[in-house]
Amino acid sequence: MFPIRDHNPSGxxxxxxxxxxxxxxxxxxxxxxxxxxxxxxRFFMTWGLVPARVMSGQGLExxxxxxxxxxxxxxxxxxMLFLWIYxxxxxxxxxxxxxxxxxxxxGAAAGLAQALPDPGSPMPMVxxxxxxxxVMGGYLLLFPRAKVDVLFIFIIFFRIFAIPAxxxxxxxxxxxxxxxxxxxxxxxxxxxxxxxxxxVAGIVLTLPVWLRRGGQGFWQETQGHxxxxxxxxxxxxxxxxxxxxxx
Numbered sequence: 001m002f003p004i005r006d007h008n009p010s011g012x013x014x015x016x017x018x019x020x021x022x023x024x025x026x027x028x029x030x031x032x033x034x035x036x037x038x039x040x041x042r043f044f045m046t047w048g049l050v051p052a053r054v055m056s057g058q059g060l061e062x063x064x065x066x067x068x069x070x071x072x073x074x075x076x077x078x079x080m081l082f083l084w085i086y087x088x089x090x091x092x093x094x095x096x097x098x099x100x101x102x103x104x105x106x107g108a109a110a111g112l113a114q115a116l117p118d119p120g121s122p123m124p125m126v127x128x129x130x131x132x133x134x135v136m137g138g139y140l141l142l143f144p145r146a147k148v149d150v151l152f153i154f155i156i157f158f159r160i161f162a163i164p165a166x167x168x169x170x171x172x173x174x175x176x177x178x179x180x181x182x183x184x185x186x187x188x189x190x191x192x193x194x195x196x197x198x199x200v201a202g203i204v205l206t207l208p209v210w211l212r213r214g215g216q217g218f219w220q221e222t223q224g225h226x227x228x229x230x231x232x233x234x235x236x237x238x239x240x241x242x243x244x245x246x247x
Contacts, residue, residue: 003168004160006085007147007230014088016096020103021080024128027068028076044069048124051115067107069126079128085148086132086139089226093142093209106134106201113197125191130198133176137202140169141210145224166224173199 035043049066053059070076091099110130115121139146144166152159173196180192210218213227221227 002151002153003082003085003148004151005149006089006165007149007162007232008089008143008226009228009231010088010092011228012092014091016100016103017083017087017091020087020128021083024068024070024076024080028070031069032072044071044124044126048126049111049115050124051119051121054111055115055119063108063111064104066111066124066126067104067128067131070128071126075127079132082132083128083135086135089143089146090135090138090206093213102138102202102205103131103135105205106137106198107131109201110134110191110194110198113200114191114194117193125194127191127194129191130194133195133198134202134205136169136172137199138206138209139202140165141203141206142213143224143226144219146226147230164224 031040031043047062047065048069049062050059054062070079087099087103090102094102107128107130110133111125114125114130144164146165147162148165148168149160150163150168152161176192176195176199179190180196183189183192214221218227
């Protein structure tokens, strides 16, 4: 299940979301095309979030710089897609400056959530996933039943289905928690607890917006849907033909 778009249009141009995507892409292209593998490892050690260094009070700037670094094309592409889908709607609700502060705060909370379980870890953490996890958490609080188009791939066929956001985001969060519990803290790889920490921070930091909207009254009024007409696509299912196994 891979989300590709939502049915929740924004009422203004999401300049901050566009700017964050552009900065992430440009920064990635700058270092990834210029540095050798050895230089890249050194670069991540310098500008990535290393728990052992941050918890000792050094390299605090890496709490921010690590959010704009990615380990590869798929890492960058996946994160930017999720930011593109969910970011514009939160920026619409929070305003440009408010959303920028929210994004950075979620990223910082995500970094600490990854560092605290293993404060002596020497492995650098990079990526916008924690901050984007916060965006997803805020989206879930405000629009739990907004439709999200998900590309479903199963061996030999694929379809696009419109699924409520609470199912898509709930499954994503469940995967992160399960993987975080079952993966040793010193194993490296994906920073699952950063994802979870960012998601929880996103819900908490979006609470003022939700309460200003009326809290439970807002949910009752909208029934969890966006408080404006949803984007209408020609069909919720994909026009891509179903590919069946030949006999």
